[in-house]
Amino acid sequence: MQTTTVVIGAGHAGLAMSHRLTERSIDHVVLERGEVADSWRTQRWPSLRLLTPNWQTRLPGYHYADGDPDGFMPAAKVVSTLSSYARHIGAPVRTATTVRTVRAVPQGFEIKADDDVLHAQAVVAATGACNQPAIPGTAEAVPPSITMLTPLTYRDPGLLPDGGVLVVGASATGVQLASEIHRSGRPVTLAVGEHVRLPRTYRGRDIFWWLEATGLLAERYDEIDDIIRARHLPSPQLTGTHEAPLTDLNSLTAQGVRVVGRLGRIVDGLAQFSGSLPNTCALADLKMNRFLNRADEWATTADHDGELPPPHRFAPTYVDPRTPLELDLTSGEITTVLWATGFRPDHAWLDIPVHDRAGRIRHDGGVVTGVPGLYILGMPVLRTRASTYIHGAAADSDALASHLLSFLSRRR
Ligand SMILES: Cc1cc2nc3c(=O)[nH]c(=O)nc-3n(C[C@H](O)[C@H](O)[C@H](O)COP(=O)(O)OP(=O)(O)OC[C@H]3O[C@@H](n4cnc5c(N)ncnc54)[C@H](O)[C@@H]3O)c2cc1C
Numbered sequence: 001m002q003t004t005t006v007v008i009g010a011g012h013a014g015l016a017m018s019h020r021l022t023e024r025s026i027d028h029v030v031l032e033r034g035e036v037a038d039s040w041r042t043q044r045w046p047s048l049r050l051l052t053p054n055w056q057t058r059l060p061g062y063h064y065a066d067g068d069p070d071g072f073m074p075a076a077k078v079v080s081t082l083s084s085y086a087r088h089i090g091a092p093v094r095t096a097t098t099v100r101t102v103r104a105v106p107q108g109f110e111i112k113a114d115d116d117v118l119h120a121q122a123v124v125a126a127t128g129a130c131n132q133p134a135i136p137g138t139a140e141a142v143p144p145s146i147t148m149l150t151p152l153t154y155r156d157p158g159l160l161p162d163g164g165v166l167v168v169g170a171s172a173t174g175v176q177l178a179s180e181i182h183r184s185g186r187p188v189t190l191a192v193g194e195h196v197r198l199p200r201t202y203r204g205r206d207i208f209w210w211l212e213a214t215g216l217l218a219e220r221y222d223e224i225d226d227i228i229r230a231r232h233l234p235s236p237q238l239t240g241t242h243e244a245p246l247t248d249l250n251s252l253t254a255q256g257v258r259v260v261g262r263l264g265r266i267v268d269g270l271a272q273f274s275g276s277l278p279n280t281c282a283l284a285d286l287k288m289n290r291f292l293n294r295a296d297e298w299a300t301t302a303d304h305d306g307e308l309p310p311p312h313r314f315a316p317t318y319v320d321p322r323t324p325l326e327l328d329l330t331s332g333e334i335t336t337v338l339w340a341t342g343f344r345p346d347h348a349w350l351d352i353p354v355h356d357r358a359g360r361i362r363h364d365g366g367v368v369t370g371v372p373g374l375y376i377l378g379m380p381v382l383r384t385r386a387s388t389y390i391h392g393a394a395a396d397s398d399a400l401a402s403h404l405l406s407f408l409s410r411r412r
Contacts (some may be wrong), residue, residue, distance in 0.1 A: 003029050005404065006111050006120040008102075008349075010036045010093045011081055012059060013378030014126035016393040018091040019060045020401035026408065030091055031113050033098035037082035038129055043152045044075040047180060049240030050295045050390075051172055054207050057081065058391045060398065061089055070206065072315035099127075101351045108373060121403050121411060122262070122373040125361075129379050130343035131225070136168075139339060141266035143329050147336045148310025151177065154338060158183030164188070165336030166271070167328065169262050170195045171234035174340035175247050180258050181338075189327065189334070190252060191273060193262035196318070197248050197284040198236040202292060203299070206237065214298045216291070217386040221365055224381070231381045249281065249317050260323055269330035273323075289313060341366065346377070366400045373407055376398050 004216060005021055007014045010032035017030065021028045035041060050057070055069040062085050073081065086093055094113075103111045108121040126302040133150035136220045142148060146163055152172045153222035157180055167178040170192040182188040198207050209215050249259050274280075296311045298304075347361060354361050354368050361368060361376055365383045368374040379387065386392035 001029075001116065003027055003118060003120050004408065005029075005122040005124065006031060006109070007119055007124045007126055008099050008111075009128060009378070010086065010095070011039055011089070011126060011128055011378065011398070012037075012085075012138075012390050013128075013393045014124070015082060015086050015089065015091050016059050016091075017126055017377055017401065018086075018093075019089040019123050019394040020397040021404075022089065022091075023060075024401055026401070026405065026406050028092065029118070030093040031097045031099050031111070032095050035095050036086045036091075036093055037079045040075050040078045040082070043130070043337035045151065045154050045177070046075060047158065048075045048387070049073060050078065051236070051240045052208055052389050052391070052406070056208055056389070056391050057210075058327060058394060059085060061093040070242070078136045085105055099349050101349055101350045104287060104371060104374075111232050121408060122375070124243075124375045124400070124404070125379055127345065127346065127347065127349075128376045129345050131346035132344050133339055134342040134344045135339045136263075136341060138263065138265050139337075141269075142337055143269050146329060146334060149336060150339075151340055151343075153242050156187065158182045160184075161335040162186070164333045164335045165338060166191065166263075166329075166334050167338045167340055169193065169234075169340035169342065170237065170249065171340065171342070172238055174235060175237045175249075175252060176239050177338060177340060178257050179343075180248065182252075182255055186336075187256075187258070187333075189258045189260055190249075191263040191271075192249065192277060192280065193274075194282050195234050195249075195285045196236040197246075197288045197289070198238060199246050199248075199288075199314060200238060200242065201245060202295060203311065205308070207236075209294045210291075213302075213384075214291075214294055216294070217384065217389075217392075219385050220407050221383050221387075224385075227381065230385070231379070232342075233380075246314065248314075250315060253318060253320075258324075259319070260327070261325070263297055266329065269328060271327040271329050273325050273327070275325055277323055278319045279304065283321055284315050366396060367403055373404075373411075375404060 007026040007030040010030050029229050049072040054064045097113045099113045103110045109123045111118040164187040165181050166189045166193045178190045181298045261277035264272045383396045
């Protein structure tokens, strides 16, 4: 089969791109290994809610209008929203079609998808940023009697073995799952490395309102000092609920979760935690306050102080001086280790040498370096900080579709 453009992946990013290509009358097909929004159907735990508010779920040709704009969508609602979006924009999605390889050929690209071979002048990889768990090598030293899980395989605390759970990682995923598992009656220990502390609301507005209003989410990839670091920042310690103002370490400690330092290594069944937890927490507090200062300065400059409650600050993170530095994983106290240590993309199907030494695709804001006609979409801070979130795909897909159109015009 011959088509002008193949988009791989029918998550929100692939669908947004499909809409942008249709707007420009660019013939294309979207190849999807499962169903539309497959990651949200198969790779997310059922109780997950978006941490971005409903009003922010914006895609090209779609604005959220289902009521409760300040609420947070459960994963199942993300599935139904993206499915109706795909129908609404008439996206030409071929489901149950897994792309096995993409190769560069003289006429463009050869795409092998299951038993089919397609040829296209351009390819947009929108296969997701979170297809695989990023698990540290020390996981190999976990005693075999312990059940190991990742956020991709975790479903419900009731399915875990009885006994204590060590959650490794305190980003949004780690804090949410630590809290949920603890509420199920299992004792939870949370190993905390570098993290991003933010309140759910500040001065009466959702934190994402502030992140947009202050212009932080609009910061461009080519204006950020350390783009590699920005692209690997942990997600903020937030939960999609207004029940508590914070889902931070203080609230988890108050709930009864035992907070320890970053998991360094496991030797002879002994998990060893970093002693730098107080410094790590002080740094997270400092960065949160730096952002709140920026928010307050913006509110004053933009003349919003009159309509907002006055500025305030949150209590610093409390670290118990008796925090243990070791935990014996052979004692039977811990029966499950949950690796909430981040995610990575899976581009194993891309048979073109575009990776750097760290295995990352080299690209300039989504335009893959050295391979005209190849694009990547849906990655953290791809073109702006908003690229990390669903709504960021609106501007990113627009910019890349324009680039793709000029590329096709030049070829002709
Ligand atoms: C736990 C978690 C919580 C998140 N919470 C939020 C949030 O609150 N707000 C927010 O804005 N963002 C959130 N995100 C981030 C972001 O929205 C997701 O990473 C999003 O799923 C990325 O969208 P995508 O379309 O790029 O990729 P995906 O949604 O992962 O879609 C990629 C699609 O490609 C398909 N695919 C993959 N490989 C192939 C192949 N070889 N052949 C064919 N098809 C293939 C997959 O089946 C999938 O359907 C969250 C992410 C995670 C992991």
